Amino acid sequence: MSRPLRLVIFDVDGTLVDSQGDILAAMRSAFDRAGEPAPVREVILGIVGLSLDVAVARLAPQLPGDVHARIVAWYKEAYMGLRAETGVQASSPLYPHALETLKALHAVPETLLGVATGKSARGLDKLLEGHGLRSYFVTRQVADHHPSKPHPSMLRAALAETGVAPENAVMVGDTSFDMDMAQAAGIAGIGVSWGYHRPEALGAAREIVQDFRALPEALARIWG
Incomplete structure (x- = not known):
């Protein structure tokens, strides 16, 4: 059988x-561009796994939706830049x-x-x-x-x-x-x-x- x-x-x-280095750096970069303090490491890692729009809204519920959308776009830009700089195997071993x-x-x-x-x-x-x-x-x-x-x-x-x-x-x-x-x-x-x-x-x-x-x-x- x-x-x-x-x-x-x-x-x-x-x-x-393990992509936490780039996730943390990209999220901090995105919040910095928004003129907002980035959440602490544990809080950022706590939302990994959620879709990015949901994750950002959870990280910054006090901000309006248009700012969330910009943070999402800036995060993607920063993350792709970091990955391109170091390569996938070093960026996400x-x-x-x-x-x-x-x-x-x-x-x-x-x-x-x-x-x-x-x-x-x-x-x-x-x-x-x-x-x-x-x-x-x-x-x-x-x-x-x-x-x-x-x-x-x-x-x-x-x-x-x-x-x-x-x-x-x-x-x-x-x-x-x-x-x-x-x-x-x-x-x-x-x-x-x-x-x-x-x-x-x-x-x-x-x-x-x-x-x-x-x-x-x-x-x-x-x-x-």
């Missing part, structure tokens, strides 16, 4: 790659053992890989191309086409694209937004301890792993 198709969906920033784990999962015929991220399609494409990962992911869900996390739209689309049943899918992420999104979509969530939200914030996670190399065993436990 053949095994069913499985789908492992990854968040990007804080899960696959993969976390330890991420690549070998992706390769091992990708080598299993019944296992499909996907992405669900608050990044734009353009930003995700640049990142995957820079790390040579584009061919690994059969479904790529981005902020351009969906409501912000934790709305389950991204995961529902990934399931529909791949034909995988919810009980055979897992969302891997570092934030409460990822875990709440997974729960809303009816799929299991695996939290990672190395990202931008503290592990104790990942209350909706089925499991939390401390190292990328522990992911295959966590998947095996969830899927039996």
Whole structure:
């Protein structure tokens, strides 16, 4: 009897790659251009994973919508400039053992890989191309086409694209937004301890792993 198709969906920033340096620098630059004090590091990292317009509105609820829109545009400009200056691999390095784990999962015929991220399609494409990962992911869900996390739209689309049943899918992420999104979509969530939200914030996670190399065993436990 053949095994069913499985789908492992990854968040990007804080899960696959550590892009906090450029995120912090770009957000501080954008707030500076708006003539506003930038939020502190922990607050900025706390909104990573949300779509950018939602994130900026949450960071500066006292500002009007037109200023939010300008901060979003300035953030994108600064972020792209930083990435162009240093290159993707230096700007957003993969976390330890991420690549070998992706390769091992990708080598299993019944296992499909996907992405669900608050990044734009353009930003995700640049990142995957820079790390040579584009061919690994059969479904790529981005902020351009969906409501912000934790709305389950991204995961529902990934399931529909791949034909995988919810009980055979897992969302891997570092934030409460990822875990709440997974729960809303009816799929299991695996939290990672190395990202931008503290592990104790990942209350909706089925499991939390401390190292990328522990992911295959966590998947095996969830899927039996």
